[in-house]
Amino acid sequence: MIEIRDVRVTYGGLTVLKGLTTSVAAGECVVLTGPNGAGKTTLLRCLLGQVQYSGVVRIGGFDVIRDGRRARRLIGYVPQLPSFPPGLDVDEVVAFFQRLRGEVAAPLPLLEAVGLASAAGRTPAALSGGMLRRLALAVALIADPPLLVMDEPTSNLDPEGEADLRGWLDRLRDRERTVLLASHQVGAFQHVADRVAVLRDGRIAADLPIEAFLDARRVTLTIAGRTCDLQTVANRAPLGLVEAITLNSALHLSIGPHDLPAVFAALDGPALRHCRLTVDVHDTPAMRTRTPVAGEESGT
Amino acid sequence: MTQIAVLASTALGAAVRDRWFVVIGGAFCALTLGASALALVGTDVIGFSAFDRTAGTLIGLTLLFIPLLALTIGAGWLAARRESGALGLVLAQPVSRAQVFVGEYLGVAAALIGASATGFGLAAGVLSFRVGPERLAAYLALVALSMLLALAVLGLGFLVSARAPTHSRALGLGVVLWLALVVLSDLGILGLAVSAQLGARGVFWLTMANPVDVFRIAAILMVVHSPDLTGPVGMYATSRFGETGTVGLLLAALAGWIAVSFTAGLVLFCLRREP
Numbered sequence: 001m002i003e004i005r006d007v008r009v010t011y012g013g014l015t016v017l018k019g020l021t022t023s024v025a026a027g028e029c030v031v032l033t034g035p036n037g038a039g040k041t042t043l044l045r046c047l048l049g050q051v052q053y054s055g056v057v058r059i060g061g062f063d064v065i066r067d068g069r070r071a072r073r074l075i076g077y078v079p080q081l082p083s084f085p086p087g088l089d090v091d092e093v094v095a096f097f098q099r100l101r102g103e104v105a106a107p108l109p110l111l112e113a114v115g116l117a118s119a120a121g122r123t124p125a126a127l128s129g130g131m132l133r134r135l136a137l138a139v140a141l142i143a144d145p146p147l148l149v150m151d152e153p154t155s156n157l158d159p160e161g162e163a164d165l166r167g168w169l170d171r172l173r174d175r176e177r178t179v180l181l182a183s184h185q186v187g188a189f190q191h192v193a194d195r196v197a198v199l200r201d202g203r204i205a206a207d208l209p210i211e212a213f214l215d216a217r218r219v220t221l222t223i224a225g226r227t228c229d230l231q232t233v234a235n236r237a238p239l240g241l242v243e244a245i246t247l248n249s250a251l252h253l254s255i256g257p258h259d260l261p262a263v264f265a266a267l268d269g270p271a272l273r274h275c276r277l278t279v280d281v282h283d284t285p286a287m288r289t290r291t292p293v294a295g296e297e298s299g300t
Numbered sequence: 301m302t303q304i305a306v307l308a309s310t311a312l313g314a315a316v317r318d319r320w321f322v323v324i325g326g327a328f329c330a331l332t333l334g335a336s337a338l339a340l341v342g343t344d345v346i347g348f349s350a351f352d353r354t355a356g357t358l359i360g361l362t363l364l365f366i367p368l369l370a371l372t373i374g375a376g377w378l379a380a381r382r383e384s385g386a387l388g389l390v391l392a393q394p395v396s397r398a399q400v401f402v403g404e405y406l407g408v409a410a411a412l413i414g415a416s417a418t419g420f421g422l423a424a425g426v427l428s429f430r431v432g433p434e435r436l437a438a439y440l441a442l443v444a445l446s447m448l449l450a451l452a453v454l455g456l457g458f459l460v461s462a463r464a465p466t467h468s469r470a471l472g473l474g475v476v477l478w479l480a481l482v483v484l485s486d487l488g489i490l491g492l493a494v495s496a497q498l499g500a501r502g503v504f505w506l507t508m509a510n511p512v513d514v515f516r517i518a519a520i521l522m523v524v525h526s527p528d529l530t531g532p533v534g535m536y537a538t539s540r541f542g543e544t545g546t547v548g549l550l551l552a553a554l555a556g557w558i559a560v561s562f563t564a565g566l567v568l569f570c571l572r573r574e575p
Contacts, residue, residue: 048392052573073394083385087314099306100393139389 001026001074001147001178002047007055009042016042017053018202026146029169029179031210033186034199035239040182041080043199044151047180048077059147073101076140080151080182082132084124090135091120097139110138115164129156137168148172150181154188162188190214198240205240212256219260220280223267224250228275238266303395304403311377311407316414321373325415328365329422332358336423351435352524354427355442358420359519362446367453367512368478370412374457375474377408378569380467388575401569405458405562412450417443441522445515448554452511453481455561462569481512489513500536507533508549511557518550 002024009017016039024030032040045051049064049071057064062071084093094107111117114134124132133156140148154162169192172179183189186196189210196213198206206213221242223233230251237244237251241259245252255263260279315321335357378401381387390400420443427439457474464470480488489510493503507513517534520526527538537546 045388048388050388050391050573050575069394069396072392075392077389077392079385079389079392081385083389085310085314085381085386085390086384087317088310096306096310097393100303100390100395102302136389 001028001060002180003056003058004043004046005056007043007046007053007057009039009046009051009053016202017046019055020199020203022197022204022207024178024180026178027173027176028195029173029189029193030181030195030197031186031189031193032180032182032197032199033184034205035244038199038239039202040199041151044077044149044180044182047075047149048072073143074145074147076142076145076148078133078136078140078148078150078153080155082136084135084139088124089120090116090122090124090127093124093135094138094142098142101143103143107138110141113141114138114168130158130161133157134161134164137165145177147178147180150179150183152183153181154183154185166192186210186213200238200240205238219255221253221255221260221263222250222278222280223253223272223275225275229271230275232271233267233275236267236269236271238263303399304406307390307395307400307403308406308410311404312410313407315373315408315411318373320376321369321411321415324365324369324372325418328361328369328415329419331361331365332419332423333426335361336426351427351439354423355438355519355523358423358442359516359523361419362416362442362449362519363482363512363516366412366416366446366450367482369415370450370453371457371460371474371478371481372471373408373412374454375460375464375470375477376467377404377458378461379464379470382575383467385575391575397570397572398566401458401462401566405454405565408458409451409454412454413447416446416450420446438523438525442519445519445522445554448551448558449511449515452554452557452561455558455565456511459561459565459568462565462572481510485510485513500532501540504533504537504540508553511554514550514553514557518547518554521547521550 002022004020004022007017007020008015020039020043032043034040042051046053046057047059047064049057049068059071060074062068062074064071085096088096091107091111094110095105098105098107108117108120111120114137116131116134116138119127119131124135127135133153137153140150153165157165166188169179169189173192179192181189186193193210196206196208196210197204198213223230230246230249234244234246234251237253238259241255242263243254245254253263336354338354338357378387381390387400391397420439424439456477460473460477461470464473489503489506492498492506496502498506507517513533517530517537520530521534521538521543525543527534527543530538534546537549540546541549
């Protein structure tokens with residue numbers, strides 16, 4: 001359904017995507033993840049033909065630049081920060097996009113489906129962030145496109161909204177629709193996603209089944225110390241392989257067990273000499289062990 | 301074509317609900333109404349009828365308000381939607397960039413023409429008490445000219461909007477363009493004429509480079525029929541091309557401005573990949 005080959009994007013001298021190649025098969029649900037600035041949104045905008053790029057991007061066999069309209073006919077898009085043409089009420093927004101797609105304007109069934117029927121006569125400006133996202137989902141579902149592209153779909157959603165979203169994704173999967181979503185919260189999609197593609201430094205750093213990705217998060221490397229420069233260490237962390245969180249004056253890195261040597265190799269440097277490192281291995285709760293890997297205030 | 305109509309009708313609805321459009325359009329309508337009401341009182345003086353005086357005032361109001369409204373609305377239109385993300389969502393649909401540009405332009409143009417028609421319609425209603433139907437053709441010519449001016453200047457506004465990175469920058473450029481066309485143009489032409497020692501011919505062609513000046517001269521010639529009121533440029537043109545020839549040239553210039561500004565904006569917008 002999606003073919004991306006050797007795609008490069010440069011903004012003002014900064015190369016955001018560096019020859020990225022990947023694909024998504026019809027009926028697959030793929031989560032695109034990676035640190036902020038990794039190029040997730042840029043990649044999604046490439047699919048819409050809204051970024052100047054070199055390389056090949058095809059949707060359903062249609063080149064998104066040469067056959068842009070045909071390619072976009074296959075896509076339902078939910079942006080990260082939904083915004084709609086001004087001067088329209090909620091039902092008018094859906095009717096507008098329905099007519100734009102050549103459909104008969106009948107907004108109510110879609111609004112009911114996303115739980116927004118009661119807000120039909122309100123202006124989008126009066127909606128909460130979560131409701132705006134539901135409205136964007138309603139727009140994306142117009143004409144039942146075979147591919148749904150979503151940018152950070154869980155942001156601004158309350159737990160109920162997240163559950164609704166997962167329900168929608170379940171139903172889309174049942175109907176063999178293809179879904180590509182960019183998100184930091186991979187775990188939120190573990191029941192619907194097939195694969196996780198980790199974007200780092202403009203390339204796909206890892207592409208693995210969702211189970212393997214979640215398994216790979218069972219090792220936590222904690223870095224701390226009074227004179228330890230956590231920021232410098234964090235900057236060296238290979239974010240394609242790890243997820244970094246700073247909490248209580250310590251840097252916690254979630255790493256796949258097999259990536260541990262690569263992560264240590266990347267971290268190794270003068271900044272780490274003043275740090276204390278511990279590894280939490282918790283393959284299963286029963287086997288959880290705490291393994292010191294370096295002495296107090298020692299290097300690697 | 302259907303998609304252009306959908307985009308145009310939505311843009312029309314959004315334009316007439318736009319606060320800035322309502323304020324400036326409302327002021328224009330109120331002032332045209334006031335100007336025509338003033339023509340009901342007083343007598344015909346120094347050879348000018350009530351209609352001529354009112355037409356002169358309406359021309360002045362049009363020169364000021366229509367470019368201001370068209371430039372600010374046009375310049376901000378696409379830029380505001382780009383900045384909010386709404387344009388990105390529209391362009392994510394199976395529509396071409398050209399369809400989006402044409403649809404939005406037509407919608408805003410319809411709103412501007414509506415505002416112009418409302419203002420002139422109100423004035424016509426009042427004028428009908430004093431002026432007979434014999435001046436109807438001249439009045440309709442003024443209405444049509446104001447609409448051509450609106451389209452020409454709206455094209456310039458959309459040209460700014462096609463590339464402007466932010467709404468505020470687009471709006472700023474629109475206001476600067478309005479100042480240049482309406483306020484500073486005469487000074488610029490005068491300065492250039494003196495420094496480059498341009499003759500009347502050169503100044504005439506230089507004037508054609510400003511759609512607002514083109515409208516002013518064409519309106520005076522077509523509505524008031526007084527070449528001497530058009531200044532040295534108009535007098536040169538009427539002596540060189542005759543009144544009909546000059547009007548034809550000016551109408552062609554306005555049509556050219558509409559075509560060139562619209563096409564340039566369309567090309568610039570279509571050359572972009574980003575919304």
